[in-house]
Amino acid sequence: MVTTNIDPCHHRAVLFDMDGVITDTATVHSAAWKRLFDQYLADRTRTPGEDHRPFSDADYTQYVDGKPRVDGVLDFLSSRGITLPRGSADDDIGLETGHGLGKLKDRYFRDALASTGALLFDDAEPLIGSLRRHGIRTAVISASRNCARVLEQAGAAQLFDVRVDGVLADELGLPGKPDPAVFLEATRRLDTPASASVVVEDAQAGVQAARIGGFGLVIGVARTGPPSRLLEAGADAVVSALSDVSVAESAERRLSEVPDGLDRWDEIADRLQGRRPVLLLDFDGTLAPIRDDPTKVTMPLKAREVLQRLARNCPVAILSGRDLQDVRRRVRIDGLWYAGSHGFELAGPDDAPITQQAGDSALPDLDDAERLLSSELEPVPGARVDRKRFALAVHYRNVRPDDVDHVISTVDRIGGAFPSLRTAQGRRVVELLPDIDWNKGRALRWLLDRMGLSGTAVVPVFAGDDYTDEDALREIHEDGIGLVVRSAEHGDRLTWAHYSVDNPRSLIALLARFASLAETA
Numbered sequence: 001m002v003t004t005n006i007d008p009c010h011h012r013a014v015l016f017d018m019d020g021v022i023t024d025t026a027t028v029h030s031a032a033w034k035r036l037f038d039q040y041l042a043d044r045t046r047t048p049g050e051d052h053r054p055f056s057d058a059d060y061t062q063y064v065d066g067k068p069r070v071d072g073v074l075d076f077l078s079s080r081g082i083t084l085p086r087g088s089a090d091d092d093i094g095l096e097t098g099h100g101l102g103k104l105k106d107r108y109f110r111d112a113l114a115s116t117g118a119l120l121f122d123d124a125e126p127l128i129g130s131l132r133r134h135g136i137r138t139a140v141i142s143a144s145r146n147c148a149r150v151l152e153q154a155g156a157a158q159l160f161d162v163r164v165d166g167v168l169a170d171e172l173g174l175p176g177k178p179d180p181a182v183f184l185e186a187t188r189r190l191d192t193p194a195s196a197s198v199v200v201e202d203a204q205a206g207v208q209a210a211r212i213g214g215f216g217l218v219i220g221v222a223r224t225g226p227p228s229r230l231l232e233a234g235a236d237a238v239v240s241a242l243s244d245v246s247v248a249e250s251a252e253r254r255l256s257e258v259p260d261g262l263d264r265w266d267e268i269a270d271r272l273q274g275r276r277p278v279l280l281l282d283f284d285g286t287l288a289p290i291r292d293d294p295t296k297v298t299m300p301l302k303a304r305e306v307l308q309r310l311a312r313n314c315p316v317a318i319l320s321g322r323d324l325q326d327v328r329r330r331v332r333i334d335g336l337w338y339a340g341s342h343g344f345e346l347a348g349p350d351d352a353p354i355t356q357q358a359g360d361s362a363l364p365d366l367d368d369a370e371r372l373l374s375s376e377l378e379p380v381p382g383a384r385v386d387r388k389r390f391a392l393a394v395h396y397r398n399v400r401p402d403d404v405d406h407v408i409s410t411v412d413r414i415g416g417a418f419p420s421l422r423t424a425q426g427r428r429v430v431e432l433l434p435d436i437d438w439n440k441g442r443a444l445r446w447l448l449d450r451m452g453l454s455g456t457a458v459v460p461v462f463a464g465d466d467y468t469d470e471d472a473l474r475e476i477h478e479d480g481i482g483l484v485v486r487s488a489e490h491g492d493r494l495t496w497a498h499y500s501v502d503n504p505r506s507l508i509a510l511l512a513r514f515a516s517l518a519e520t521a
């Protein structure tokens, strides 16, 4: 059995295809298509080059499933050597056009629905309920113009924050799947980028659309039949039922629920008793306050003093999203370990770079993506493309609010075209990174091993402020102390941190207590 996890730490919205995923209506559609095409092909005069064999399950999957009705008519008939005009929405029912035959299929579908009713799959409501309890928003997507009617009949209309169906797609002129437009419209309405959203789909065209759209996780649902057709279309995982999809049980809390580290210093000191802290610290938003221009950021004097004190008594590493050289230049303290590009580039205190080879294969794609993004975003005032060795950041802090969606979806689209890259969200920044299982959490553990500091005699202490820091906070959740610098930029989001502080200045005050403790140990 394949199971897969939706992680509230990374996924903020889930988009469900309707027919065959949440409602047991794919078979009703399939039967209506079969009735239409079998009758049409049997009545049509035989002409050389045309194939009049009955409509099969494979035809449904390959030519019709997930597509807008008229596209389904034309694509299937074209596969049989028959070309019909598209026609128009005014065409009479049954006329030999895409619209005319589409209307007939719809009549068959509605007749069948009226007699069978629409049923919600048993496994749909438990998953959707669990997602909503974890604060994950939900959308239902369907090429069907009958979507609202089906949801109503199935008693499922209230389960979704957003609905993008065939009626809305026509109104907005959105192309059907495999174009990602309907999915991207849903993310726009949910106010969540594609990279932080999950698509759950049973149609090949839908899986392809989600892949092209740069979605963070694409889950295929193959309730019957082999998973291979959805894996080949680009699904990350294929399950046979929604009960095989779980929402990661986590020890996370909302930022507002995490106790203040300065208030709970005694508790922190107790956790350290007799053990040596290893400080692993993020840079922007953590040691240095956020500024509009990333090139103007400097580390406050107080932070420098505290880091120097710490470095005299315990190991200290800086783990930053910045380019390795860039962050070293801004920190400039000897004896520290450094990780740049979110952990893809590492350097020890002796200056020797210890690059993670894993990211190397993505370098040509990062170069191409950089060229494309620089030229596409050049006309957007305030958009800044920042190339690091192993990452490409697009900053939108200074972009007009009306242009922000455009910037994010451009990065999602261009990133989605490179299989070796993935997108990651940060504070008013969206980044492309090598799509391998490596992040600040993995880099943190790797550094500890490299420093020879694993085991119970040391306590890893990590501090960060952003989504990418959550990988490190999660990594040390069991054996370390996680500190988060609160910010309102992502609302009252979930975090793996044990303690929080108000801002970088409060963090420095807390780090000074670590330094004092280390000096007296």
Ligand SMILES: O=P(O)(O)OC[C@H]1O[C@H](O[C@H]2O[C@H](CO)[C@@H](O)[C@H](O)[C@H]2O)[C@H](O)[C@@H](O)[C@@H]1O
Binding pocket: 282, 283, 284, 285, 286, 289, 290, 291, 292, 293, 294, 295, 297, 319, 320, 321, 322, 323, 386, 393, 395, 397, 426, 427, 428, 429, 466, 468
């Ligand atoms: O992991 P970090 O050290 O926190 O690096 C994450 C990103 O930080 C920088 O961007 C952030 O700070 C900028 C300056 O304050 C701010 O303008 C921007 O909006 C923030 O996202 C840095 O420029 C990026 O390269 C890092 O990936």
